[in-house]
Amino acid sequence: MAAARAPIWLGWWLAAWPADDFVGLWQTLKERGDRLGGQTGRFFLRFVGKDTPLLSPDVVRALTAQGVVDREPTSRRDLQKVQDAFNAWRAESGRDLCAISRALACSVDG
Numbered sequence: 001m002a003a004a005r006a007p008i009w010l011g012w013w014l015a016a017w018p019a020d021d022f023v024g025l026w027q028t029l030k031e032r033g034d035r036l037g038g039q040t041g042r043f044f045l046r047f048v049g050k051d052t053p054l055l056s057p058d059v060v061r062a063l064t065a066q067g068v069v070d071r072e073p074t075s076r077r078d079l080q081k082v083q084d085a086f087n088a089w090r091a092e093s094g095r096d097l098c099a100i101s102r103a104l105a106c107s108v109d110g
Helices: 008-016 019-032 038-047 057-065 076-093 097-106
Strands: none
Touching: 019 038, 019 076, 057 097, 076 097
């Protein structure tokens, strides 16, 4: 049996998604994808090469320490705050979202 392959348009669709709206992409994957909500969708995006942050426990701790959110972001309002913070850090640093996410994860004490 041949392995299932994603339609070629999926790559174009992902590539065309605005980099400054990763939260919108997460939501769309959650709504339209099969089991692509939460971290699974984010891991999928990383796997296919789409730049996106991960909200690991350490990243959430760093976001809380920076005053971006008070707790793990689950509401649209809190996710928008995360989006705004990452967009600002990307503009200031020139780094991609993955690198910013990793730097945040490394910035908290074990």
